[in-house]
Amino acid sequence: MADPTIAQKSPYGVDVEEGKTYFWCSCGKSTNQPLCDGSHQDTEFLPMKFKATESKKVFFCGCKMTAGKPMCDGTHTGL
Numbered sequence: 431m432a433d434p435t436i437a438q439k440s441p442y443g444v445d446v447e448e449g450k451t452y453f454w455c456s457c458g459k460s461t462n463q464p465l466c467d468g469s470h471q472d473t474e475f476l477p478m479k480f481k482a483t484e485s486k487k488v489f490f491c492g493c494k495m496t497a498g499k500p501m502c503d504g505t506h507t508g509l
Contacts, residue, residue: 434458434475434494439509441489441502446482453477454490454500464490464500 435458442464446452453466457475460467466477478500482488491499493506 432474436493436495436509437463438492439506440492441506442492443487443489445487446480446485448482448485450482452480452482454480456494456499458494464492 434456437455437458437460444452444464454464454477455462455466455470456478457470457473459469459473461469470476480490480500489502491502491505493509495505495509496503497505
């Protein structure tokens, strides 16, 4: 499996709304980071669905290497 493109070496803070569904970019190619814009079409990657259970700020992974997809787990600090 190919490695994703590192969009940035820090998380993206996003204010999410309870009940709303978001699609996290797993390939790193989206111009709408950290969310999918369909740029994965020529890759083996697929976006990851995230449904907000409450309205709050969450931190989506920017390096695309997190073990806790789609949330940042600090993996970027070792890149």
